[in-house]
Amino acid sequence: MTPGKKKYPSPIEKPFCETDTTTNGELQQIDPRIFRLIIFGGMEKEQEALLNHLFQSPQQVIDNQQAALERATKNIVFFDTTSNLSYRHFNSTQRKYIVATVSKPGQYLDNMVCDAFIADVAVVLVDASAQDTDQVMAYMCRAWLVGIRHVILAMNNADAVFRNQQNFEDICTTYKHAVEPLGFKSVTTIALSVLTGDNIISLSDKMPWYTGQSLLSCLDNLQVESSSDYKVMFLVQNSDRNEHGLSKVRGVVATGELCVGEQLQVLPSGDTGRVVQIDTPDGNVDSVNAGETVTLILDRTVAVTMGDVLMPINTSFEMSDQFQATLFWMHKDIGLSGRRYLMKLANQKTNAWITNIKHLIDINTNAQLPSRQLELHDIAVCNLALSHPVYFDTVQNTLIFGSFILMDRFEQTTVAVGFIRHYLRRSRTVHQQALSITRQDRERLNRHRGKVIWLTGLSGAGKSTLANRLEKQLYASGRRTYVLDGDNIRQGLNRDLGFTEAARVENIRRVAEVARLMMDAGLVVITAFISPFRAERRMARELIGAENFVEVFVDTPLEVCEKRDPKGLYQKARSGRLPNMTGIDSPYEPPDNPTVVFKQNSSIQEILALLKLDANISD
Incomplete structure (x- = not known):
C-alpha cells in the first residue's frame, strides 16, 4: 500500500439484514417504524466505509421479515421521480433503517431532492481537518432546502485533528452558529473516524476527550416527527x-x-x-x-x-389553486413563467404553471439571486397557479402533502420537484363570477359560434395579410370578428414584454387568455403571431378548447420570408443588430399536427370550410 494512503474497509457481500436477535435466539422487539436516512458529503469510499461499519454489527437475516420490509419500501414514494438510487437496509437493536447515499456532486440536487421525500434525518460527512464553514453551509443548505429538518454533522478524521473536547466544541459552535438561520429542528455534531470505525457503533477509547454519543446511538435515540402522528x-x-x-x-x-x-x-x-x-x-x-x-x-x-x-369526518384540510413553493429544476429545457406542466401532489394530478419566479437561491450561501428563467439544477422560490384546487399542506407539516413534482405534459418526464411554502391569499379572495348571459346566449344573438383561428409562422410569412383576408370574408358574410395581431398587441397590452424566450412565452399566454374571453363573447377571433414554441400553442389550444381552436400553419420558407423582410428585421438580425430573431438565432418549432397547412398557393376557403360556425346554433 502506498505510504500515507488510507485503506478503507472493503464492501461486504451482504451489507444489510432485517432483524436482530437476542443472545438466546429470540427476536428482539424493535421499533416497527422504518427510519429513513440519507448520507451525503465526503467521498464515495468514505460513505461506503461508514455504511460497512453499520452493516457489520451482529445481526441475523429472517426471510419473511425481509419480504415484509421490501413491501414497505415500495410505498415510500407516492409518485415516480427520476432518482436512480438504490436503498439498503440495516437494523439496530432499536430501529429498522433504510439508507440512501449521495456522493457525486452532480447527484446532489437531483437525487437528494428525490430522496428527501423519504428522509427522516441526514448524516452529513465533513472532513474535520478542513474546518470549511462554506462547505458545511453548502451541505446544510441542500438538506434544509429539500425539507430535511434533523441533521447529524459527522466530523470525520476527528481522532487526527482534535486533542481535547474544547477544540471539538469550538468548531461545532462555529458550524452551528453558521446554520442557525436555516431553522433546523436539531443539529447534532459527532466526532468519528470512518477509517477505523471509532464512535460509529459504540464509543471508542481512542478519543477519550469526546463526551457525546456514537453515531448509531444518536440515530437510535433521535426523536423525529412520524407520519403516523399526523391526521x-x-x-x-x-x-x-x-x-x-x-x-x-x-x-x-x-x-x-x-x-x-x-x-x-x-x-x-x-x-x-x-x-x-x-x-x-x-x-x-x-x-x-x-x-x-x-x-x-x-x-x-x-x-x-x-x-x-x-x-x-369533521377533519379540516386545506385546498388551494395557488402556492408559493421552492422549486428544484431538474431538466435541460429551461423553465419559464406561463409554460404549463403537469403537477403530481400525493395522488392528485392537475395542470400547473409558474406565475412568477421570485428569486433563485444560491446553494452555497442561501443568498437570493434575480432570474427570469430556471435552468438545470437551479433552486428558486416561485409562485404557481393550478387549473383546479388540490388538497395540500406545507412541507413543514408533512412532506407527502407539502411536496410535488412537475412533469412535461407530453413527454411525461420530471422537470422539477417542489416544496410548498404557503398558499397565496389571492386564491381565497378571487372567485369566478356567475353571469346571467352565457356564451351560448351571445352565440344565438350573433347567429354563429365563437371560434379562434390561430395563425402561426415565421416573421414575413404572411400571417397579418391572411388574417386581414379572413376577416374581410367573414365580415362580408355577417360574422362578428376581431383580429389580434402581434405588432398591435405589443403596442398596448404587451408593451412591457421583450423578445427573450421568457417574454415570448408570456406574450402568447396573455394573447391566449384574451382570445378565450373574446371567443366567450361569441366572436370569431383571428390571431396572427409567430408563436414559435409548440408548448405555448398547445397551452392555447387547451385553454381555448380543441373544438374551438383552428391552428393554421402559414408555411412560408425562411428564404422567402427573408426576401420579403417587410420590416427589415432579418437584415438587422443577420448583421447582429437584432438578437433573439426567430428563425435566425431563436428557434421556430413548426406545428406537429396543424388543422391547416397554408402555403403560398392555398385558398382561404379551406380554412373557412373547417370553422362550422353555424353548427348547434338555434334561436
Whole structure:
C-alpha cells in the first residue's frame, strides 16, 4: 500500500439484514417504524466505509421479515421521480433503517431532492481537518432546502485533528452558529473516524476527550416527527365492490394511524363510509400505520375513484389553486413563467404553471439571486397557479402533502420537484363570477359560434395579410370578428414584454387568455403571431378548447420570408443588430399536427370550410 494512503474497509457481500436477535435466539422487539436516512458529503469510499461499519454489527437475516420490509419500501414514494438510487437496509437493536447515499456532486440536487421525500434525518460527512464553514453551509443548505429538518454533522478524521473536547466544541459552535438561520429542528455534531470505525457503533477509547454519543446511538435515540402522528389521510389508488356489494378501496395510508371502525369521508365528493375491515398482504388487521398499502372494506357502497382522498369526518384540510413553493429544476429545457406542466401532489394530478419566479437561491450561501428563467439544477422560490384546487399542506407539516413534482405534459418526464411554502391569499379572495348571459346566449344573438383561428409562422410569412383576408370574408358574410395581431398587441397590452424566450412565452399566454374571453363573447377571433414554441400553442389550444381552436400553419420558407423582410428585421438580425430573431438565432418549432397547412398557393376557403360556425346554433 502506498505510504500515507488510507485503506478503507472493503464492501461486504451482504451489507444489510432485517432483524436482530437476542443472545438466546429470540427476536428482539424493535421499533416497527422504518427510519429513513440519507448520507451525503465526503467521498464515495468514505460513505461506503461508514455504511460497512453499520452493516457489520451482529445481526441475523429472517426471510419473511425481509419480504415484509421490501413491501414497505415500495410505498415510500407516492409518485415516480427520476432518482436512480438504490436503498439498503440495516437494523439496530432499536430501529429498522433504510439508507440512501449521495456522493457525486452532480447527484446532489437531483437525487437528494428525490430522496428527501423519504428522509427522516441526514448524516452529513465533513472532513474535520478542513474546518470549511462554506462547505458545511453548502451541505446544510441542500438538506434544509429539500425539507430535511434533523441533521447529524459527522466530523470525520476527528481522532487526527482534535486533542481535547474544547477544540471539538469550538468548531461545532462555529458550524452551528453558521446554520442557525436555516431553522433546523436539531443539529447534532459527532466526532468519528470512518477509517477505523471509532464512535460509529459504540464509543471508542481512542478519543477519550469526546463526551457525546456514537453515531448509531444518536440515530437510535433521535426523536423525529412520524407520519403516523399526523391526521389520517388515505390516498385512493382504485376501488371496486366485494361479493356483498360493499366498497373495496385500495390505496396508501399516507399519514396517521387508520383503525377499523373509523368513519371516513371521501374528498372531494363528501360521501361517507365506515371501515369494517383492513386487508394487508399478511392478512386482516385492526389498525395500520402510515406508509402501508392496504385494502379497506367499507360498510356501504360509496362513490370513490383514483385520486380521491379519504379522511375522518369533521377533519379540516386545506385546498388551494395557488402556492408559493421552492422549486428544484431538474431538466435541460429551461423553465419559464406561463409554460404549463403537469403537477403530481400525493395522488392528485392537475395542470400547473409558474406565475412568477421570485428569486433563485444560491446553494452555497442561501443568498437570493434575480432570474427570469430556471435552468438545470437551479433552486428558486416561485409562485404557481393550478387549473383546479388540490388538497395540500406545507412541507413543514408533512412532506407527502407539502411536496410535488412537475412533469412535461407530453413527454411525461420530471422537470422539477417542489416544496410548498404557503398558499397565496389571492386564491381565497378571487372567485369566478356567475353571469346571467352565457356564451351560448351571445352565440344565438350573433347567429354563429365563437371560434379562434390561430395563425402561426415565421416573421414575413404572411400571417397579418391572411388574417386581414379572413376577416374581410367573414365580415362580408355577417360574422362578428376581431383580429389580434402581434405588432398591435405589443403596442398596448404587451408593451412591457421583450423578445427573450421568457417574454415570448408570456406574450402568447396573455394573447391566449384574451382570445378565450373574446371567443366567450361569441366572436370569431383571428390571431396572427409567430408563436414559435409548440408548448405555448398547445397551452392555447387547451385553454381555448380543441373544438374551438383552428391552428393554421402559414408555411412560408425562411428564404422567402427573408426576401420579403417587410420590416427589415432579418437584415438587422443577420448583421447582429437584432438578437433573439426567430428563425435566425431563436428557434421556430413548426406545428406537429396543424388543422391547416397554408402555403403560398392555398385558398382561404379551406380554412373557412373547417370553422362550422353555424353548427348547434338555434334561436
